[in-house]
Structures are given as structure tokens and as C-alpha cells.
Amino acid sequence: MTTVSAxxxxxxxxxxxxxxLEVLKGIDLAVAEHEVVCLIxxxxxxxxTLLRCINLLEPIDDGRIFxxxxxxxxxxxxxDRIRRxxxxxxxxxxxxxxxxxxxxxxxxxxxxxxxxxxxxEERATALLERFGLADKRLDYPDRLSGGQQxxxxxxxxxxxxxxxxxxxxxxxxxxxxxxxxxLAVIRELAGEGMTMVIATHEMGFARxxxxxxxxxxxxxxxxxxxxxxxFREPAEARTREFLQRIIEAGRL
Amino acid sequence: MARLTVGGSGRRALLIAxxxxxxxxxLIAFLVxxxxxxxxxRRQFFNWxxxxxxxxxxxxxxxxxxxxxxxxxxLILTLGLLVAVLRGLxxxxxxxxxxxxxxxxDLFRAVPGLLVIYVLGFGxxxxxxxxxxxxxxxxxxxxxxxxxxAYVSEVYRAGIDSVHPSQAAAARSLGLSQAQALRFVVLxxxxxxxxxxxxxxxxGLQKDTVLVSFIGVVEIFRQSxxxxxxxxxxxxxxxxxxxxxxxxxPLARITDWLVAxxxxxxxxxxxxxxxxxxxxxxxxxxxG
Ligand SMILES: Nc1ncnc2c1ncn2[C@@H]1O[C@H](COP(=O)(O)OP(=O)(O)OP(=O)(O)O)[C@@H](O)[C@H]1O
Ligand SMILES: [Mg+2]
Numbered sequence: 001m002t003t004v005s006a007x008x009x010x011x012x013x014x015x016x017x018x019x020x021l022e023v024l025k026g027i028d029l030a031v032a033e034h035e036v037v038c039l040i041x042x043x044x045x046x047x048x049t050l051l052r053c054i055n056l057l058e059p060i061d062d063g064r065i066f067x068x069x070x071x072x073x074x075x076x077x078x079x080d081r082i083r084r085x086x087x088x089x090x091x092x093x094x095x096x097x098x099x100x101x102x103x104x105x106x107x108x109x110x111x112x113x114x115x116x117x118x119x120x121e122e123r124a125t126a127l128l129e130r131f132g133l134a135d136k137r138l139d140y141p142d143r144l145s146g147g148q149q150x151x152x153x154x155x156x157x158x159x160x161x162x163x164x165x166x167x168x169x170x171x172x173x174x175x176x177x178x179x180x181x182x183l184a185v186i187r188e189l190a191g192e193g194m195t196m197v198i199a200t201h202e203m204g205f206a207r208x209x210x211x212x213x214x215x216x217x218x219x220x221x222x223x224x225x226x227x228x229x230x231f232r233e234p235a236e237a238r239t240r241e242f243l244q245r246i247i248e249a250g251r252l
Numbered sequence: 253m254a255r256l257t258v259g260g261s262g263r264r265a266l267l268i269a270x271x272x273x274x275x276x277x278x279l280i281a282f283l284v285x286x287x288x289x290x291x292x293x294r295r296q297f298f299n300w301x302x303x304x305x306x307x308x309x310x311x312x313x314x315x316x317x318x319x320x321x322x323x324x325x326x327l328i329l330t331l332g333l334l335v336a337v338l339r340g341l342x343x344x345x346x347x348x349x350x351x352x353x354x355x356x357x358d359l360f361r362a363v364p365g366l367l368v369i370y371v372l373g374f375g376x377x378x379x380x381x382x383x384x385x386x387x388x389x390x391x392x393x394x395x396x397x398x399x400x401x402a403y404v405s406e407v408y409r410a411g412i413d414s415v416h417p418s419q420a421a422a423a424r425s426l427g428l429s430q431a432q433a434l435r436f437v438v439l440x441x442x443x444x445x446x447x448x449x450x451x452x453x454x455x456g457l458q459k460d461t462v463l464v465s466f467i468g469v470v471e472i473f474r475q476s477x478x479x480x481x482x483x484x485x486x487x488x489x490x491x492x493x494x495x496x497x498x499x500x501x502p503l504a505r506i507t508d509w510l511v512a513x514x515x516x517x518x519x520x521x522x523x524x525x526x527x528x529x530x531x532x533x534x535x536x537x538x539x540g
Contacts, residue, residue, distance in 0.1 A: 084427035108426035
């Protein structure tokens with residue numbers, strides 16, 4: 001059932017294990033429409049796993065996930081249909097190397113939404129233009145810089161007009177001078193009201209852009225709150241420790 | 253690298269390579285020509301009159317091998333891909349299909365090709381089932397297709413496995429179905445990578461077309477046999493061998509060239525990729 005007030009994303013008691021290793025130990029999280037949530041936490045705390053579960057790329061062991069009020073983890077839902085509405089961008093870009101930038105972006109609209117080629121290309125070109133990639137549309141991914149590749153990956157996800165966008169450390173594979181251009185794109189999307197869940201190690205960026213920061217610790221949401229409070233006066237000792245380490249590493 | 257290179261550099265290296273080649277082959281020629289039975293061998297294998305008399309008929313018969321090769325090749329590329337895809341299907345429901353595909357590849361790689369040709373070429377027509385053809389050419393195509401598809405499916409499978417799972421994940425995350433991800437993302441990359449080994453299998457198939465002579469197809473080898481027994485000399489076989497050599501050498505060079513190109517390309521991309529991965533200090537300048 002879809003109601004106006006249903007949050008874009010709601011997760012209830014999500015559990016996920018890889019073999020004996022329990023990675024997510026009961027996650028509860030709700031993300032309202034137009035909200036930007038940043039997931040922070042140590043390496044191995046389960047950020048990527050959580051995002052992959054939301055996109056149904058990993059089967060979950062227990063719990064429920066709702067998108068716009070519909071339970072997507074229910075038996076018999078069409079996962080392909082669900083994924084159309086949830087975009088994900090990976091740390092390693094994962095562009096299709098055998099296709100031009102334009103074909104990367106139009107593949108899903110054409111094959112999944114059955115948009116005809118001229119219409120799909122027109123829309124893709126408009127999107128690429130907006131993000132300063134119009135002149136790269138006929139290039140192959142290996143001709144692009146990392147920053148450009150990652151922006152193409154974001155455009156590729158946007159071409160499906162997702163109602164929720166998941167970003168998994170999209171700048172960690174980039175050289176420092178290329179990070180800014182990708183962050184600018186995300187900032188622009190946030191300004192437009194795109195609902196996003198962003199796993200990131202860029203604390204400065206999280207503080208700028210997030211409506212809410214969620215601290216993940218060993219597979220649990222230890223605390224969450226507005227960035228101001230989270231970064232200035234975290235309630236939990238472990239959050240303080242984590243932020244302390246980040247500050248020492250010069251990344252805040 | 254499979255390219256034929258002289259090794260070393262400059263004119264001196266070239267000279268050494270030349271001299272050593274001449275000495276090496278000169279020595280072999282000397283040994284052969286001075287062997288006790290050389291005179292007889294020369295008469296039986298290097299009879300130039302017979303060579304020129306039999307060559308046109310032999311070259312003409314080669315058409316049968318070429319036809320066999322072309323038809324079988326198309327079928328092999330198709331069936332091999334189908335079997336490779338079947339073996340990769342997920343889920344317990346499809347287990348019987350996976351089992352069947354695995355049994356097929358195991359069986360046809362185990363049994364010598366010639367036996368398959370015999371069994372199909374003599375056995376199946378021997379059943380005298382209504383509507384089943386007894387044309388040996390037909391059964392030759394079927395047998396070679398079955399044998400080679402088993403190998404080729406393994407080549408495809410290696411190609412499919414070499415495409416990183418993150419590629420399929422990226423496709424699925426965009427809403428593409430399993431089949432669409434395979435069709436548009438995984439297979440195009442896989443096939444591109446296995447073209448050199450596939451060409452290598454083509455060379456094998458090209459030669460193995462002569463095996464169908466054993467079930468009565470009069471092709472190039474059978475033709476040279478006929479000539480040979482008529483004149484009691486082996487020169488027609490020499491002509492046949494020459495035809496295969498002339499066809500295989502270009503194909504082998506093309507394969508080498510493709511392998512080298514693929515290697516260069518992959519190396520270039522992987523260097524680039526690691527250059528981009530490192531958080532600090534890229535050692536390769538300019539990424540865009
Ligand atoms: N496919 C998998 N199979 C087995 N273990 C896995 C798999 N994926 C993740 N893990 C394990 O799950 C744990 C959480 O991994 P995850 O990638 O979600 O962490 P993360 O918070 O994203 O870390 P990072 O900040 O380093 O990206 C890790 O211990 C990891 O080794
Ligand atoms: Mg991660």
C-alpha cells in the first residue's frame with residue numbers, strides 16, 4: 001500500500017550474514033522523501049552491505065525493507081521492477097567497458113523501459129550535458145578520467161529516474177583533485193531534492209550535504225542525528241572515537 | 253609473446269640469425285639426403301610429375317573440406333555458446349539442464365573424435381530409421397559439431413568467468429534482467445576476450461575435417477589416397493599437406509596478432525586502472 005506519508009525508504013530489523021560472519025545485526029532506518037542521509041562508520045562496519053541489500057543485490061536473512069510503502073523484500077516481488085526505481089553507484093564505477101558513454105547511459109532506458117533509441121539518446125545527451133560530459137558521449141570509458149567515469153556512472157543511474165539513489169563511497173577510488181567534481185554533482189542532486197543514501201569517508205562533505213548522519217558500528221546503527229550535532233557532540237563514545245581517528249587522519 | 257622475432261638487436265643479430273638458420277636447416281637436409289633409404293623416399297614422396305598431375309584434383313576436392321568446415325563452424329559457435337550459457341544458469345530448478353550440459357562436455361571431450369565420427373557415420377544410418385539421413389557428409393558435420401562444441405563451450409565459459417561479477421551487478425542494479433545482463437553486458441565482453449583461443453580451435457577443426465574421409469566422404473584426404481593407390485606413390489599426400497599449411501599459416505599469424513593485441517590492450521587498461529585506484533600519487537600522468 002502506498003500512502004503519501006510513507007517514507008521513501010524504511011528498513012526494519014535487517015539482518016545479514018556472510019556464512020558465520022554477521023555483518024548487519026538488526027538495522028532500523030527510515031529515509032524521508034528528499035532527505036539526504038550519510039552513512040559513516042569504520043571500514044567493515046557494513047555500509048556497502050547495507051546499500052547492496054537495499055538494492056536487492058544481496059539476499060537478506062531477516063527483516064523487511066520498504067520503498068515508498070511497498071515491501072520489496074516480500075516473497076514474489078519482481079526484483080527487476082524494484083531495482084528500476086533504486087539507483088546505485090559503486091566505488092569502482094563499474095561502467096560497461098565495451099560501450100560508449102552514450103550506450104552506457106541509454107542501455108537500461110532502452111532495454112528495461114523500452115524507450116526508443118532517439119528518445120533515450122536525447123534524454124541521455126541532455127543529462128550528460130548538464131554534468132559537463134556532452135563532449136565525451138561517444139568516448140569509451142577507458143578514455144575518461146576517474147572523475148569523468150564516476151560522473152557517467154551517476155548519469156547512468158539517473159537516466160532511470162530513480163526515486164532513491166544509493167552512493168557507495170563514490171569518491172574513494174579517485175585522486176584528490178578529481179573528488180571535487182563528483183561531489184559537486186551530488187551536491188547539485190541534493191539541491192534538487194533527490195532522495196539519497198550516501199556511504200562516505202568524506203566527513204566534510206557529509207557535514208555539508210547531509211540532512212542526517214547515521215553512524216554504523218559493527219552492523220548496528222549506533223546513533224544518528226543532524227550533522228551539526230553528530231560531528232560536534234556525538235552522544236556515543238564509539239562515535240567520538242571514530243571521529244577522533246578521522247580527524248587525526250586529517251580527513252575532517 | 254607469440255610474435256616471431258629475431259631476438260637481439262641490430263644487423264649483427266640479424267646476420268647471426270641468418271647464418272644459424274642456414275646451418276641448422278642445411279644440416280637437416282644433409283642428413284635426410286644422405287640417409288640410406290633417401291632414393292626410394294624421394295621417388296615415392298617427391299615425384300614431381302605425380303605432384304602436378306594430382307594437385308588440381310586434390311585442390312578441387314578441398315572444396316568439400318571448406319564446405320564442411322564453414323557449416324560446422326557456424327553450428328559450433330552457436331551450440332558452444334548455448335552449452336556455456338546453460339552451464340552457467342543459476343538456481344536449483346535448472347539443475348537438470350546444468351547436469352545435461354556438463355555431461356555433454358565431459359563425454360564429447362573424452363571420446364576420441366574419430367570414434368564419434370564412426371559411431372554417428374556408420375551407426376546411426378545403420379539403424380535405418382525412417383527420415384534419418386544416411387549421407388556421410390551430414391553425419392560428418394554432426395560429429396565434428398558435437399566434438400568441437402564441447403571444447404568451444406569451455407572456451408566461452410572461461411570467457412564468461414573472466415568478466416568480473418561487478419559488471420553483472422551493475423547491469424542488474426539498473427533493472428536489467430539476468431538474461432539481459434548476460435546478453436548485453438557479460439557476453440559481449442566475454443566473446444571479445446576468447447576470440448584468439450576460438451581461432452586456435454578453428455585451426456584444429458580445419459585439419460580434423462579430413463577425419464570424415466573414414467566414413468566415406470570423398471574430400472581432400474580421400475582424394476589423395478585414391479591418387480596415391482593408383483600410382484603407388486605418396487606424392488599426393490605432400491600436395492594435401494601443402495594445402496593445409498598454406499591455409500593454416502595465415503590463420504596462425506592472425507591468431508598470434510590478436511593475442512598480442514588483446515594482451516597489450518588489457519595491460520594498458522590495467523595499468524590505467526591501478527593508476528586511478530591509488531588514493532594518493534598517481535604514477536601515470538593525465539587521466540583525461
Ligand atoms: N560477499 C561477501 N562475502 C563475504 N564477506 C563479505 C562479503 N561482502 C562483505 N563482506 C564482509 O562484510 C563486512 C562488511 O563489509 P562492507 O563492505 O559492508 O563494509 P563497509 O562498511 O562498506 O567497509 P568499507 O568502508 O571498507 O567499504 C566485512 O567484514 C566484509 O569482509
Ligand atoms: Mg564499502
